[in-house]
Amino acid sequence: SAAAIGFLIAVSGAVGFLISGSYLKVNIPLSIGFLNIPAFLIFVPITTFMARIGARTVHKIDKKKISKYFGIFLLIVALKFLFEYFKL
Numbered sequence: 835s836a837a838a839i840g841f842l843i844a845v846s847g848a849v850g851f852l853i854s855g856s857y858l859k860v861n862i863p864l865s866i867g868f869l870n871i872p873a874f875l876i877f878v879p880i881t882t883f884m885a886r887i888g889a890r891t892v893h894k895i896d897k898k899k900i901s902k903y904f905g906i907f908l909l910i911v912a913l914k915f916l917f918e919y920f921k922l
Contacts, residue, residue: 840885848874 848869855867864871892900916922 851868852866855862855865855869858867862868862870
């Protein structure tokens with residue numbers, strides 16, 4: 835399912851951050867490479883719990899509404915990036 839694939843992507847990303855940051859000569863407190871241990875320990879249980887709630891909620895809402903809201907969200911993010919890039 836999507837959750838299993840998401841987990842594999844997250845693990846490979848975390849390993850990538852561990853490896854890529856390990857070559858730095860900078861000592862980042864409470865971190866291994868680019869992976870911040872306290873943030874990791876906070877985000878993993880919260881996202882695991884909230885993913886179930888999000889999936890359950892999305893299945894209860896009309897698909898057209900979800901697509902419309904997500905499209906609006908993407909437009910807002912794109913406009914924000916454009917305004918920041920062109921310093922408007």
